[in-house]
Amino acid sequence: MMQRLRILHLEDDPMDAELVLATLSAAGLEVDVHLVSQREEFVLALSRGGIDLILADFALPSFDGMSALLIVRGQYPDLPFVFVSGKLGEEAAIESLKSGATDYVLKNRLSRLVPAVQRALTEAKERAKQRKMEKELERAYTEIQKRAEDYRNLFNSIRDVIVVTDHKGKILHVNQPALQETFGYLPEEVVEQNIGILFTDDDRAIGLELFESKGGAQGRLIELDFRRKNGESYDGELYALKRLDRNGVPTGNIGIFRDISERKKTEEALRESELRHYQFQLELKYAAEIQARLLPRSYPQIPCFDIAARCIPAKQVGGDFFDWQVVSPTVVNLTLGDVMGKGMAAAMLMATVRASLHAVTMYNAPAQAVRLAEQALGLDLENSESFVTLFHGQLNAVRRSLTFVDCGHGFVFVRRADGTVEDLSPRGLPLGVPGDKLYQEGVVDFGKDDALILFSDGLIDARPELSLNNQRIAQQIAELPSAEAMVERLVALTAQTDPQPDDITILVVRCTA
Known part of the structure; x- marks a missing residue:
């Protein structure tokens, strides 16, 4: 089915407009004609688009066809434009064609109207086709130029x-x-x-x-x-x-x-680096073995108490440690320390701290022992810009009590036999932190099945999603029969952590009678 022809007709005489419409319809053309006579109407109709052909009288009282032609050609260069006028001189006709009119038809010779319209539409289609082809050729040429330029740029880049x-x-x-x-x-x-x-x-x-x-x-x-x-x-x-x-x-x-000269140098440097890394790993392995040997190899045997501990470095070596010294058959000193940081630097400082404590804890009460150790370590801690949190206590089996000093550690509590949790105080500053230090001792008494749980912050860091606190940790070890079983249960909580964020150390003292 042929699409209806949409015509914008500029004409001020309704009779002439009817005659033009009748002429087109008589020729079998299906048309929709929008009739206007004023400039504003013409411009508005043109702006709406969808026009296939423009018919225009040459002279109107308030608007002329040449002005309309200039408006059209400024916006739609290929839109067919045919003058239909009562009279049109030869000069005016030539001027209209030069200005872009497709054709002109005199009103007294409307027999030419249909051929003129058909020719105008045919020429418009041909021009549109030609312009499309020209644009396609232009795009193709531009693409060829671009690809050639891209190839040159790629080649040279x-x-x-x-x-x-x-x-x-x-x-x-x-x-x-x-x-x-x-x-x-x-x-x-x-x-x-x-x-x-x-x-x-x-x-x-x-x-x-x-x-x-x-x-x-x-x-x-x-x-x-x-x-x-x-x-x-x-x-x-x-x-x-x-x-x-x-x-x-x-x-x-x-x-x-x-x-590849730089690559060769890099490969050689990499080989040397790998060799140094292998040597370092070997040394680190030996250091880990030595550090493990520094920790107690057996649990102290003391009446009425069950003691167990584990230390798991985040790296091959670490800054956490636990220690004990048997002062007498019924008295044992217990220590857990956490040097700031992890890895080799913390491990070296840990060995120094442990040695200093070992030298003073045997014959001194907890507060005095820590004070003497802090004096010995002060310069080393200051030079290394580090500090140590420390829990040190002396367990007396006869009195079933622990006298302790907490140097900024805080990760300690007592789980009573009935399941209640008791935090310990007082607490002081870590070793290496400037301040007016006065280490105060605290005392905690034990009953049967009471347990002291002492740990480093690595246990909390390993499973932050569990929101571990003293109460939750106490629930994890409820009803367990030994200190070692309690340690293993708490260690098992960290098994899913990879990589381990920090050193983990746990020490448990359980009263058995």
Whole structure:
């Protein structure tokens, strides 16, 4: 079904407009005509779009056809425009055609109207088709230009040197600035030259064998020594392959030259680094073994009490430690320390702290022992800009009590036999933190099945999603029959953590009678 023809008709005489419509309809044309007589109406109708053809009287009382033509051509260069006028002089007719009118028809010769309209529509279609073709050609040309430019940019942007030769090894093309950056040559200095100028004397024969071959290089990757323009040689990598035409026939060779001198240095440095790393790991392994041996190897045997502990470094070595000293068959000193940080630095400081404490705890009460240790360690802690949280206590089996000093540690509580949790106080500053230190002792008494739980902050850090606190930890060890079982249960809480965020140390003292 033919689409209805949409016409904008500029005419101030309704009778003439009816006559034009009748003429078009009589010829079998299905038309929708929008009749206007004023400039404003014309411009508004034009702006709405959807117009196939414009018919216009040449002269109207308030608006003329030539002005309408100029408006149309300014916005729609290809829209068919036919003058239908009562009279139109020869000069006016010529001027209208020069200004872009498609045709003109006199009102007293409307027999020409339908052929003029049909010709105008045909020409408009042809012009639209031609313009479309021109735009497609323009787009195609632009795309070709863009692809050529992209290829040139890509070719010249590659940091490896790409050399194109004929079968005799004569250089035809080379990319810049890679050539100048790598070899020091400008393209005009190597084009038409034999590719042998890029190789050292020792490797020139191998290079020429790849490029002076009519069959073309076979996609070979080889390391050779290349020579720069200034005579300097360097380690290089060459990938040589055939240059093929569109039919796959070899027409020469392509060489991709890469400077690998820095890579060689890096590989050598990496080998040295790996060797140093291996040596360090070996030393670290020995350090871990020594640190493990520094911790007590057996649990103290003391009447009415069950004692167990575990220390799990976050790395091979760590800054946490636990320790005990048997003062007498019924008295034992217990210590848990946490040096700030982890790894080798913390481990070294941990050994110093442990040794200092060991030297003073045997014959001194807890507060005095910690005070003496802090005096001995003060300068080391200041120089290392570190500190140590520490819990140190003396357990007396006869009195079933623990006298303790808490130096900023805080991760300790007593789980009573009935399940209640009791926090310990007082608490002081960590070792190494400036302040007016006055270490105060606290005392906690034990009943049967009461347990002292002492741990480092690594236990909390390992499972933050569990929101571990003293109450929750106490629930985890309820009804367990021994101190060792309690330690193992708490250690098991951290088994899912990988990597372990911090050192984990746990010490449990359980009253058995």
